[in-house]
Amino acid sequence: MSGRRILVVDDNEDILRLVDEALTMAGYEVTTATCGAEAVRKGSLCLPDLVLLDIMMPDADGYQVYERLRAKPSPGLVCPIIFLTAHKDIDHKLLGFRKGAVDYITKPFHISELVARVKVHLHEDEPTGGDLPNPLTEREREVVRLLAHGKTYKQVAHALRLSQSTVRNHLHNVYQKLNVVDRAQAVIVSRDNGWI
Template sequence: MPLTILVVDDDLGTRLCLSDYLEVSGYLVVKAENGQQALDVVEKSQPHLIITDIAMPKMDGYELVRRVRARPNFRLFPPVIFLTAHTSTQDRVKGYQLGCDIYLPKPFELVELGAVVRSLLERYVLLTQGSPIPNSLSTNNQSLVTEKLSKSDYSEAVSQSIIINSQISLTAREQEVLSLLLNGLSNVKIGDRLHLSPRTIEKYVSSLFRKTDTNNRAELVRFTMENYLSN
C-alpha cells in the first residue's frame, strides 16, 4: 500500500505539478485547495505527510497546521512541509513553532522536495511502524526520475526534454519563461527575473500554450510533466 501525501495549495498548476511528480515517485496523493478543505481530507485520508502552502483563502497554512497539531492523534505525525513564498525569518519561526518539520521556499526544485519527502517518510515509518519504506516505492519510474533530475536543474531539463520528446521548437526565451513558470512564478515575477514587462511575458506564455496545444497554466504544467516523465 503506497504512502499517502496530502498536497494543499490554492494554485491549480502547483497542485498538478506536485501530484504528478509524487505519483510517479510511487506515492498516493490527495489534494486540497485551502486549509479548510484540507482538514476534512486529513480526517478522511489520514495522510502520512502534508505539503502545504501558507497564503490561501478561507484558511491559511498556519491555521491548518495549528488545528492539525491540536488534535491528540496528530500532535507529532504526520510530518508537515511548508512550501511557500513567505520566506522571512519571522515566517519560518512561526511555522516551526506551530509544528511544521521543514520549510521550503518557492520557487522550489522538485528534486530537493523529493529528497525531503523521502527522508521525512523514512523517519515516520521507522518511528510509527518500526520498518523502512517498502521497496515498492523504489520503482523504475522513481529511479528514472531521480536520474534525470539529478543531471541538471529540473526546470531547464524539463523544457529541453519537451523539444526533444515532442518535436516542439521553443526559442531560448520561451524555455526561460517555461522554466520559471514550472517553478510557480507569476507573470509579474517572471518578468522581474528576466527584466521584461508582464505584457511581454504574457505573449511568451500565449506562445507556449499555442505550441503545446494547451489552454492554461495547469494544462501546460501537466503537458510538460507527462512529456518529460514518460521517457
C-alpha cells in the same frame, strides 16, 4: 512503489498539479486540497503519512490549517508537516518551525528537491546509519524524536514532563553537538546516523 500517503494543500492549481504528478511518479498516494477546509476534511479521511501545506491561502492561513489538522480527529494528525510558501524571510520560517513543521520549502522550488525532502522526512532512501558515535543523551534523542514527529515545544514538554525552557535547552545542546542551526537539520542528521 512507496504506497505512503501524502496530503498536498495549495490554492495554486498549477503547483498542486506539478507536485501531485511528481509525487505520484515517485510512488506516493497523493490527495490534494485547494483550501483549508478541504484540507482538514481530507486529512481526516486519508490519514496521510506527510502533509505539504501552503501557508498563504484565501480561506485560512497554513498555520491555522496546521492547528486544525493537529486537533482533528482527536488526537489529530501526528505525521510530519512541511510548509510550502513564497515567504522567504527568517521570521516566517521560524514561526513555521515553532508551530511544529519539520521543514519549510520556499517557492519557487525545484520539484526534485521537494521529492527528496519528502523522502527524508518519510525515512526513505536512508543511509545505513550507525557510522558515527551518538553524541546525544537519551533525553536529547527523545526531544529530537518527538520534534521529528511534528510535536511543538509545548507538546514535547508535556510528553516528557519537562518545562518548555528545558526542552529548548536540550535542543540548543543538540544544535551544538551536531553543528546544525535548526530543528529540521537536527532531525535529518539524527535520522541519517540512526540515532532516532
